[in-house]
Amino acid sequence: MSLKNKLNRMKKHIIREEAEPVDKAPLNELPEDALPHADQWGAIGAAPYVLDEDYCIVREKRYPLDHIHGSYSFRDAVRAVKAWQDFDGEHPLSARGLSPQDLFFFDTETTGLGGGAGNTIFLLGHARITESEVVVTQHVLPRPGSEIPLYHSFLSKVDYTTLVTYNGKAFDWPQVKTRHTLIREHVPKLPSFGHFDLYHGSRRLFKERLGSVKLVNVEKEVLGFHRKDDVPGYLAPMIYFDYVERRDPEGIFKVLEHNELDILSLITLYAHLSLTLLNPGEPESFEVGRWLQYTGNKERARTLFQKIVDEGDEGNDQALHLLALELKKEKDFEQAAKLWGRIGEEAPAKWQKAAYIELSKLHEHRFKDLDRAKQYAERAVPLVREGRESDHLQHRIDRLLRKMEKQ
Missing domain, CATH: 1.25.40.10 (Tetratricopeptide repeat domain)
Incomplete structure (x- = not known):
C-alpha cells in the first residue's frame, strides 16, 4: 500500500481531537522479527508504539529538576519563567502568563539539511518540565514508510503554542509541517509570540563575542557545558541509513544521545537568556x-x-x-x-x-x-x-x- 493511501486510510487516527489513546505495546505483541535487538532498545527505556500493524519507537528519560547541565540546573528554567511574570513589556522570549509546564523544548534529526518532502525526519525529540522533573521523549522512525505511527505518537503530545527550539522556526518546525500534506493540515501556523527560537536570541547576545553561534559553541562558551564523545550532527543521516540497512542500533543510540543533549541545552539556554535579559551584567549588557x-x-x-x-x-x-x-x-x-x-x-x-x-x-x-x-x-x-x-x-x-x- 502506498504511503499516500496509508495516510488517507489513517486520517481519522491523526486528528488529535478525535484520536483514541494508543498505548505503547509490550515487545511481545509485535511479530518476533519486527524490532531486532528489542532487548537493547528496552535497556535504554524505549518501546514500540504500535498503530495499524505498524510501529515507531518511543523512548522516555527523566531527570530531577536539580540535575546540573553545565553551569545551570533545570530548576533555573523554572526560576526564569517565574521571573518573566514581573516583566510588563513585550519580548519574544517572555513567558509571562505561562508556567514552566507549558514550555515544549523541541528538536529533530533528519536525513539532510535541505527542505522539501524528500528530506525525512527520523527522530522527533522533545522535553517538558513538570513540578518535580524534566521528561525527555524521543520518537524514532524505524524505517522509511512508518511515518504514521511516528507522527501519531508525536502529535498526541505536542503543544504548538509554546515551542522552544534552536533555529526551529526556520528548519525543525517547517520540516514537520511540510513532510506530508496530511500532517501539515493538522499542524497550525506558528503564532508570532508562541515560538521561542533561541537561535535568534543567541545571535543577538553572543554573535559579537563568539562569532559562530552554533549550539555546541554556545554550550561551551556560555552555558559551561562540554560534550564528550558526541556524534557530530552531520553524521546522523549516515548513521540512520546504516541502522535501516543493518538494524544494529548501536550507532543510532549515539544519535539519540546527541539529540537528547541538544534538548537539555535548550532548557538551560532558555534559562540563561531569560535571566540575562531580566538582570543583565557583563559581558552582554x-x-x-x-x-x-x-x-x-x-x-x-x-x-x-x-x-x-x-x-x-x-x-x-x-x-x-x-x-x-x-x-x-x-x-x-x-x-x-x-x-x-x-x-x-x-x-x-x-x-x-x-x-x-x-x-x-x-x-x-x-x-x-x-x-x-x-x-x-x-x-x-x-x-x-x-x-x-x-x-x-x-x-x-x-x-x-x-x-x-x-x-
Whole structure:
C-alpha cells in the first residue's frame, strides 16, 4: 500500500481531537522479527508504539529538576519563567502568563539539511518540565514508510503554542509541517509570540563575542557545558541509513544521545537568556540593551545604557551613541549633543563617525551653526568608506558650503 493511501486510510487516527489513546505495546505483541535487538532498545527505556500493524519507537528519560547541565540546573528554567511574570513589556522570549509546564523544548534529526518532502525526519525529540522533573521523549522512525505511527505518537503530545527550539522556526518546525500534506493540515501556523527560537536570541547576545553561534559553541562558551564523545550532527543521516540497512542500533543510540543533549541545552539556554535579559551584567549588557530597544522596551533599554555609561562598562561608546539617539527622538538635542561629544578620539571608528555625523546634523538643523556642522562633517570624512557613504558625506559638506556662501 502506498504511503499516500496509508495516510488517507489513517486520517481519522491523526486528528488529535478525535484520536483514541494508543498505548505503547509490550515487545511481545509485535511479530518476533519486527524490532531486532528489542532487548537493547528496552535497556535504554524505549518501546514500540504500535498503530495499524505498524510501529515507531518511543523512548522516555527523566531527570530531577536539580540535575546540573553545565553551569545551570533545570530548576533555573523554572526560576526564569517565574521571573518573566514581573516583566510588563513585550519580548519574544517572555513567558509571562505561562508556567514552566507549558514550555515544549523541541528538536529533530533528519536525513539532510535541505527542505522539501524528500528530506525525512527520523527522530522527533522533545522535553517538558513538570513540578518535580524534566521528561525527555524521543520518537524514532524505524524505517522509511512508518511515518504514521511516528507522527501519531508525536502529535498526541505536542503543544504548538509554546515551542522552544534552536533555529526551529526556520528548519525543525517547517520540516514537520511540510513532510506530508496530511500532517501539515493538522499542524497550525506558528503564532508570532508562541515560538521561542533561541537561535535568534543567541545571535543577538553572543554573535559579537563568539562569532559562530552554533549550539555546541554556545554550550561551551556560555552555558559551561562540554560534550564528550558526541556524534557530530552531520553524521546522523549516515548513521540512520546504516541502522535501516543493518538494524544494529548501536550507532543510532549515539544519535539519540546527541539529540537528547541538544534538548537539555535548550532548557538551560532558555534559562540563561531569560535571566540575562531580566538582570543583565557583563559581558552582554550592551547587547541586552540593544535587544530591549529593538523590541520596544525603550525605558528599560535607556536605563541600561545609562548604567553602562555611568559605570564605564565595555560597550560604553555604543551605549553613548544609542542613548543619544533616544534623547534626540525625545527632542532633548542639547543633552544628545553632549553625549555624542563624549565619544572620544580613542573610540572605534564606527562610533566616532556616527557621533560626528549626528553632531553635524544637529548643528545644521537644530543649532543653526553651519560652521560647526561643517567641521563635524569634515572630521567624519577619513572614517567613511569609499562609495555611497562617502558620496553622501561629501554632498552634506557641499550643501553646507552653499548655505554658508548665502549668509
